[in-house]
Amino acid sequence: MSKEITTREADYSQWYNDLVIKGELADHSSVRGCMVIKPYGYALWENMRDQLDKMFKATGHVNAYFPLFVPKSLFEAEEKNAEGFAKECAVVTHYRLKNDPNNKGKLIVDPEAKLEEELVIRPTSEAIIWNTYKGWIQSYRDLPLLINQWANVVRWEMRTRLFLRTAEFLWQEGHTAHATKEEAIEETTKMLDVYAEFVEHYMAVPVIKGVKTPNERFAGAEDTYCIEALMQDGKALQAGTSHFLGQNFAKAFDVQFLNKENKKEFVWATSWGVSTRLIGALIMAHSDDQGLIMPPRIAPLQVVIVPIYKGEESKPIIDDKVALLTRDLKALGISVKYDNSENARPGWKFAEYELKGVPVRVAMGLRDIENNVVELARRDTKEKSTVSFEGLALHILQLLEEIQQQIFNKALAFRNENIREANTWDEFVEILDAKAGFVSAHWDGTSETEDKIKEQTKATIRCIPLDNKQENGKCILTGNPSTQRVLFARAY
RNA sequence: CGGGAUGUAGCGUAGCCCGGUUAUCGCGCCUGGUUUGGGACCAGGAGGUCGCAAGUUCGAAUCUUGCCAUCCCGACCA
Structure with a gap:
């Protein structure tokens, strides 16, 4: 039982770490402040990413990719932005290693290979993107430019925490250019709405939409809109931001367009982003002392089926019956795993999938097959019920929906009480x-x-x-x- | 980066103060068998640069110094 997790009451931070590590979402790596996102955690991120990506595309955005490196001269062009991020930038200064003449088998940075100009590893991509947009925008007909990128960024944080604050993290950043201030502001709030919709509807985490005070504003923005969520320990977590950048970056990078009257104007900009930090929000908003609780709509795995064997001859009987259910569930688009591995007994599997937060568990043994039923257990309330095999897949589909609602309602009630x-x-x-x-x-x-x-x-x-x-x-x-x-x- | 703590097998640990045969125990892992409705049992087995590097010593997990990493509390931050 090396998988026991610390209770929230005993040590909230340790509880969080236990969930991330023992729930196999991520692990510490041998790089300071950087984590390894494990397959289960990455599957969660993929589900989140795919859904967000659909929503971005539905609102007219397209994806592109810009470089990881930003030449220092570009990075410093928008002064407030540069100043805001300066303290946490990793910088590439050399492009080559060589054998250490004094230490066989070891390498040193080749002092001869110093870069003419240092490259900043992007903490955010406004600089490189606006430098690029300059070449893409000449006329009002080129606007609006609605681009998103999925990328990694690096912010050299003093103190890191799995998912919540890592030196390198995955995110998306939207960078849009508009002909008018009004249109840019509309874009800013539209994307805030997309974030709120995603976080509430898919992650089941209630958020408050608001605007930041100047103190908390993104460096280089005119206004920063945000969604704020509440964690179970009563601390708030910024779950996403959408910035109205005014003409700051257009002026810094001289991005102008000719309007219908053939007059030059600076374009208006927005940027908006959410990151793997959302996974931290998800964990801390829903989970309990038994482990993670995944909202069905983005759960890496929605249903797990555990067989209860009784003697060798029961195996094919149960396997065959499960195959029918698996087929029906898949037909409904439900992700399902049949865990008939022999190296763990049912009780162990129950605990394991509870730790991982799989929303619905099905247990099936000979006893059930005789009665044409299964045992269903839902992760959120831990209620068990005996349900007829007839129409089971549809029943599970409804149950998943109910769990999604229940998780959200619970988090909403907690938030409102607080x-x-x-x-x-x-x-x-x-x-x-x-x-x-x-x-x-x-x-x-x-x-x-x-x-x-x-x-x-x-x-x-x-x-x-x-x-x-x-x-x-x-x-x-x-x-x-x-x-x-x-x-x-x-x-x- | 400042304060505190920790680092021994995949995980959790004993040993360290007071240096001395082959580094303790549990879980996990492998093989065989019996099992399976809430974290199974029996038998056998594998697995260790004691975080890394120097130093002191006849001898270092144990003492000294430096470094690295993690956790907690600050400052910073999405």
């Missing part, structure tokens, strides 16, 4: 310390106040919700007048 209003500083601090979650409070709108609150409580303004109601109040810290509440939380 948004609390604070009207005094004491109340604010007490909620953060005793209950965590989101705290909805008035803020005077200044960066100074935001900084002070962060300093004193570690809480940041996660966002100003898009559907915020306007109400007069007094800033929680300074008592200065405020026109709306904003959402504070401690965050990942």
